[in-house]
Amino acid sequence: MNDNSPNELRRPPVDDPGPETPTPSWVSANPELSKAAQRRVVGAFGLSALSALISVVAYFAIPLHIQVELGSFRAGLHNVVFGTTMGLAILLIGIGSVTWGRNLMNDDEIVQERHPPQSSDEDRTEALAQLSEGVRDSGVARRRFIMGSLGGALGLFALPLVVTLAGLGPWPVPSRRRATIERTLFAEATPQAPIRLVNDVTFRPVKASDIEIGQLVNAQPENVQHLEGVELQQAKAKSSIILVRMDPETIQVPESRRDWQVSGILCYSKICTHVGCPITLWEQQTHHLLCPCHQSTFDLGNSGVVVFGPAARSLPQLKIGVDDEGYLIATEDFRVPVGPSYFERDSRNDFQEGDA
């Protein structure tokens, strides 16, 4: 047992039994059954052909508007018939082929002989000799200038490929970030020229008195409605907000955010701090805001801190007020960048549980 010689180790535990003794299958050994199997194969192929023909006829004959309804199954008759018959046609070809192979073909095991993949020693010597002959003939070793210039040309050819990376966008230096990713439409608001908060879609300004306890409003800054196309989408990706009203008795407002709200109406960014999905799934009784993408949950009754899920930062809150006519307004931008993380983001100013 303790004999550790290499040969002993390589010996398989069971002797090679060799290929199975060939035994004809029950069907192929029995002429009548063989005939029946042949009929089944031909039948499958024939049905396949028929099915294909029906699908062609159905494609033209069935009007597109007819619907079939079977309980919860509801579909266009055209699609159902065309798809089913075409599927049947290919399935029957498969069934016929497999039946043919299983019943009428021989399934004896055979040994396939292989040879080592390397070339013969003669061929290898010959190839190496030809290679050295080529190197000597081209004079690579002597003509160093040629080699140098070739290397330079190849190296510079990579340059245009690298240069195209510039097309990916401007370099995110701090000033660039402040003007783009760290700025929303609310940056145009000042205490002298505040921006009204308007309903998304309808762009009706929102009055503080219109919002009941337990209400949620999907809102935008009023200056979003003058934008169009790409600009609009980029602006909305940062400036989308939700307004919620909660009973002031049931929420925690830190000292520093006392004047950020209007009698229980709080305004938060609608963009999840995890990977930037828009979130409006708000439970009015628990005050929890749940992101449908990865279940990050924020407590809007506690400055938007994360109570569950993969998000690492609180939902940014926007300071809001109310103007002379009772409409909700913003007078400044978010204090921290909204949306998901990025490499250069300064996350020291985000609200954390327990901040005053």
Place this chain on the structure above:
Amino acid sequence: MKYLSIRRRHPVAKPLILVLALFLVGAVYALVVPTTQSTAAPGLSQQEADGQALFQVSCSSCHGLNGEGTSQGPSLVGVGAAAVDFQVGTGRMPMAKPGAQAPRKKSEFSAEETAALAAYVATLGPGPAVPDASVVDPSNLTEEEIARGGDLFRTNCSACHNISGQGGALPDGKYAPPLTGVEPTHVYEAMRTGPQQMPVFSKNVITDEDAQQIIGYLQTVSKENQGGGLSLGNLGPVTEGLWAWVVGIGGLAILAVWVTSKGARSK
């Protein structure tokens, strides 16, 4: 007096006196102790009084005798007739058992009884009223208005109720119910009253016109032609993935076993 004193030792005298004494105690008790059943407050109409009677039988064990709320159920002061019509009309209330969510089921009350309950609860404090059928009826909307309803639905409702109103999950066993086959009136009432975890969408923010367009979108979506056959609940990748893995790949595995298996041998 002589008649009584002669018969004072009669065998039935003692039981008779006992019965008389019990009757006297009962009568005095009924006079002295006030009734616990609060009678209909003055100024209630016949319908409101009927509603109050129903309320005290079916709702008061959780919501309090006067709808003031208990540890088992919230106060109903100021929820309005719309809240009652929604909760009772969709069978959510009375709840069959306490739980994370009151499910939609067959209503226990007739339309008349529901209206009476709603009328009574509306007297407890001002709240949203049951809308006129014309307010919620989406049949006269143009295609453009229905498309705008879709915009509003996707912005305000789809996060919980799914893009085609199929509903979705919430934490802790709660869920946003599917909106297929819900009466337009009930959709409207849910928006105005914010039942359970749903936020309120008040009249001045989502106007009656907006609400009607949202209802129009919901009805259009549910009647949409399903060109592709099995909708799998219109829930997206979860059900589609499950179907592909279990039925699709499972079927292929079974076929693969059949293809490679050897049939019976001749000996």
